Amino acid sequence: MTRTIATLLALGLLIAGRSPSGAAELEAPLPNSDNPAEFPPAAAPGFGEALWEILTLKNYNTRLVILSTSLMGAACGLIGGFLLLRKRSLMGDTLSHATLPGICLAFMFMVALGGNGKNLSGLLLGASLTGLLGCASVLVIRQLTRLKDDAAMGIVLSVFYGLGIVLLSIIQGLPQASAAGLQSFLYGKVASIIFADFIVIALVTVASIVGCVFLYKEFRMLCFDEVFAATQGWPVHLLDIVMLTLVAAVTVVGLQAVGLILVIAFLITPAAAARFWTHHLGAMLAIGALIGSLSGWLGTVLSSLFPRLPAGAVIVLTAAFFFLISMLFGPAKGVSIRLIRHRKLKRKIAKQHLLRAAYEWLEIHDAGQKPEPADNRTIPLESLLKARSWTPRSLQRQLRSAYNHALLERYDSTGLVLSEAGFRQAARATRNHRLWELYLIENAAIAPSHVDRDADTVEHILGEALTRELVKLLPARQSASLDAVPGSPHPLKRNDD
Amino acid sequence: MIRLFRLDRASRAAPYQNDVGRPGAFPEHSPASPLSIHDLTVAYHRQPVIWDVDLEIPEGKLVGLIGPNGAGKSTLLKACLELVPVASGLVRVYGQPYSKRRELVGYVPQKESVDWDFPASTLDVVAMGGYHRLGWFRPVNKRCRAESMQALDRLGLSDLAHQQIGQLSGGQQQRAFLARALMQNAKLYLMDEPLAAVDAATETSIVELLREMKQRQKTCLIVHHDLATVTDYFDWIILLNMRVVAAGPTQEVFTQENLRKTYGGNLTILSAAADAVQNAGE
Numbered sequence: 097m098t099r100t101i102a103t104l105l106a107l108g109l110l111i112a113g114r115s116p117s118g119a120a121e122l123e124a125p126l127p128n129s130d131n132p133a134e135f136p137p138a139a140a141p142g143f144g145e146a147l148w149e150i151l152t153l154k155n156y157n158t159r160l161v162i163l164s165t166s167l168m169g170a171a172c173g174l175i176g177g178f179l180l181l182r183k184r185s186l187m188g189d190t191l192s193h194a195t196l197p198g199i200c201l202a203f204m205f206m207v208a209l210g211g212n213g214k215n216l217s218g219l220l221l222g223a224s225l226t227g228l229l230g231c232a233s234v235l236v237i238r239q240l241t242r243l244k245d246d247a248a249m250g251i252v253l254s255v256f257y258g259l260g261i262v263l264l265s266i267i268q269g270l271p272q273a274s275a276a277g278l279q280s281f282l283y284g285k286v287a288s289i290i291f292a293d294f295i296v297i298a299l300v301t302v303a304s305i306v307g308c309v310f311l312y313k314e315f316r317m318l319c320f321d322e323v324f325a326a327t328q329g330w331p332v333h334l335l336d337i338v339m340l341t342l343v344a345a346v347t348v349v350g351l352q353a354v355g356l357i358l359v360i361a362f363l364i365t366p367a368a369a370a371r372f373w374t375h376h377l378g379a380m381l382a383i384g385a386l387i388g389s390l391s392g393w394l395g396t397v398l399s400s401l402f403p404r405l406p407a408g409a410v411i412v413l414t415a416a417f418f419f420l421i422s423m424l425f426g427p428a429k430g431v432s433i434r435l436i437r438h439r440k441l442k443r444k445i446a447k448q449h450l451l452r453a454a455y456e457w458l459e460i461h462d463a464g465q466k467p468e469p470a471d472n473r474t475i476p477l478e479s480l481l482k483a484r485s486w487t488p489r490s491l492q493r494q495l496r497s498a499y500n501h502a503l504l505e506r507y508d509s510t511g512l513v514l515s516e517a518g519f520r521q522a523a524r525a526t527r528n529h530r531l532w533e534l535y536l537i538e539n540a541a542i543a544p545s546h547v548d549r550d551a552d553t554v555e556h557i558l559g560e561a562l563t564r565e566l567v568k569l570l571p572a573r574q575s576a577s578l579d580a581v582p583g584s585p586h587p588l589k590r591n592d593d
Numbered sequence: 594m595i596r597l598f599r600l601d602r603a604s605r606a607a608p609y610q611n612d613v614g615r616p617g618a619f620p621e622h623s624p625a626s627p628l629s630i631h632d633l634t635v636a637y638h639r640q641p642v643i644w645d646v647d648l649e650i651p652e653g654k655l656v657g658l659i660g661p662n663g664a665g666k667s668t669l670l671k672a673c674l675e676l677v678p679v680a681s682g683l684v685r686v687y688g689q690p691y692s693k694r695r696e697l698v699g700y701v702p703q704k705e706s707v708d709w710d711f712p713a714s715t716l717d718v719v720a721m722g723g724y725h726r727l728g729w730f731r732p733v734n735k736r737c738r739a740e741s742m743q744a745l746d747r748l749g750l751s752d753l754a755h756q757q758i759g760q761l762s763g764g765q766q767q768r769a770f771l772a773r774a775l776m777q778n779a780k781l782y783l784m785d786e787p788l789a790a791v792d793a794a795t796e797t798s799i800v801e802l803l804r805e806m807k808q809r810q811k812t813c814l815i816v817h818h819d820l821a822t823v824t825d826y827f828d829w830i831i832l833l834n835m836r837v838v839a840a841g842p843t844q845e846v847f848t849q850e851n852l853r854k855t856y857g858g859n860l861t862i863l864s865a866a867a868d869a870v871q872n873a874g875e
Binding site for chain 1: 638674676692695698700702706707708711712713714717718721724725727729730731732733757759773777
């Protein structure tokens with residue numbers, strides 16, 4: 097609720113703060129004396145050639161921009177992993193929005209000192225200062241009041257952003273016309289990246305990699321169980337500050353690529369996507385960095401092929417595309433792998449039901465004798481249909497699949513004959529079912545007349561170890577041999593009467 | 594951050610000066626006792642959670658900490674570990690403040706206190722118990738891994754060492770936490786409901802481990818819920834309901850009278866409050 101209000105407030109301030117010509121100014125590149133070349137290369141004759149030129153990094157500027165966004169993506173994906181696991185995603189958002197007043201104040205300060213206010217390191221320094229100040233405000237509000245984290249962050253985010261927008265509109269009223277370039281920090285402007293920026297980006301990337309490698313163990317513990325870390329004497333707050341500082345550094349350099357509104361997506365999306373691929377933290381961080389840099393690279397290429405599309409948004413959308421793919425097809429937690437596992441289990445259960453029904457039919461019709469695999473009796477489908485709620489079609493489908501797995505000797509529309517392997521599996525399925533039934537009767541006080549259903553839900557997932565345990569627990573009732581099928585604790589129905 | 598808001602040691606010791614008249618209010622900090630707590634009061638937002646807790650736990654015993662919900666059991670453990678600010682009183686671990694005796698204290702938090710979806714294997718989690726021995730920046734080495742495997746083995750989890758922790762059952766997760774505490778190689782263990790919501794087999798194996806720890810002269814302070822098993826498991830118990838109702842050897846302390854005082858206390862206050870509200874309305 098608070099966040100919704102805060103967002104609305106911020107949105108209102110954004111609209112109010114924008115001058116009528118805001119949109120046009122956004123398109124205008126930041127004038128840069130040492131950046132005379134155009135990005136994307138304007139004179140590319142055809143689409144194919146332009147693509148070729150961009151992909152092969154022929155143009156110096158293209159090379160610079162693509163390298164910068166890829167590095168930025170790697171750093172964001174890496175640090176974003178820890179931010180995500182620390183459950184501080186919103187903190188990253190607060191930080192990025194809180195950079196805006198810093199940028200504006202740094203500009204005003206530099207203009208007041210007599211410069212033109214366009215010194216990038218000065219602007220980024222200001223951005224980092226207010227960004228961290230925003231985070232500190234969240235911590236202070238949380239400490240002094242009983243407000244929850246999300247409320248504190250919502251308040252700080254909107255207030256700092258609002259302040260930034262107000263400062264921005266003041267700057268636009270100043271005589272220095274070039275002030276409009278500041279707005280590129282809102283949505284990012286990769287085209288304005290120059291060699292000096294590239295160096296800063298590379299340094300920050302290296303710093304974040306070094307930080308994550310050296311503090312891997314510490315950050316892992318902090319993210320998993322901060323209370324336990326504190327009892328071991330680790331300075332939890334210091335570690336948090338180091339982590340936030342790295343986040344701030346990455347965010348501030350990310351401002352140039354995707355802008356302060358979207359940088360949070362660049363931090364969180366690749367890391368969240370990586371989580372679908374692995375259960376290992378190191379691998380997750382590496383994959384996150386990879387997805388981040390791929391998004392930076394592909395997004396920049398796409399946006400330079402279609403120069404009307406803003407690069408920052410395209411980069412974020414590319415990352416979102418990777419997220420979607422990961423969510424659907426990630427082998428560790430993806431949606432499809434879960435569906436596949438579910439279907440596999442369902443099939444296994446259906447197969448075991450079929451085999452057990454066949455085995456029980458044999459038991460009944462062998463008049464108390466233990467069924468033998470060599471019997472080769474034809475089991476009529478009619479009686480199987482009555483044993484379970486199968487339709488003739490679903491039964492046929494299962495028969496086909498069982499036949500394909502060599503569990504049936506033969507089958508037709510009237511009956512089936514188990515193969516030797518099928519018979520052994522049928523005996524095992526029946527044994528598991530009976531063991532579980534006996535266990536439930538003895539230990540869970542379930543009536544023999546009701547136990548069939550309850551056993552049904554669990555028997556399919558009994559492993560060998562658990563089955564052995566069950567046999568050990570029930571020595572009095574049956575011969576302790578693992579392969580012996582115990583008798584049914586309840587009368588079996590003759591379905592063919 | 595919390596530390597900034599805490600009183601310094603000198604001012605915390607001061608209240609004792611006014612308490613000279615009370616018997617036992619001036620206890621010696623016996624260096625032999627694994628954990629001695631003196632007049633401890635903890636408050637959250639000016640609302641006291643535990644009042645004047647005064648205890649000395651004997652060495653090499655399984656000590657049960659028992660009381661109704663909201664009695665301050667977890668808070669007492671956290672106060673001993675300096676995880677929550679203390680309003681007054683002090684805690685001594687083997688005669689010293691906890692911050693100087695960390696390596697002697699192991700901690701098993703409630704299972705629900707962490708997110709088990711975290712990308713880590715059982716081995717990774719157990720190894721965390723040995724991080725403080727590795728020190729800053731050093732990655733988990735072979736020795737730490739081998740020790741973790743041993744701890745896993747003692748809890749029958751070796752087969753699950755490389756499973757992601759989210760795939761463990763509740764009882765296995767609880768045992769993973771115990772294995773992590775074993776890795777700490779401490780002398781005093783504080784455990785927050787290690788037997789809550791585990792199946793019977795896990796409970797048996799955990800209790801077996803606790804008895805084995807006791808034989809090796811370890812002291813365990815265990816928050817426990819199930820009154821039926823108290824006499825079975827513990828040598829010593831503390832009945833807590835904001836104040837210590839009774840503490841001592843189980844057979845002396847675990848009486849109907851004491852239990853009524855522990856568990857009935859809240860009820861009595863509630864009904865008294867309800868009466869007061871009613872009277873005010875009339």
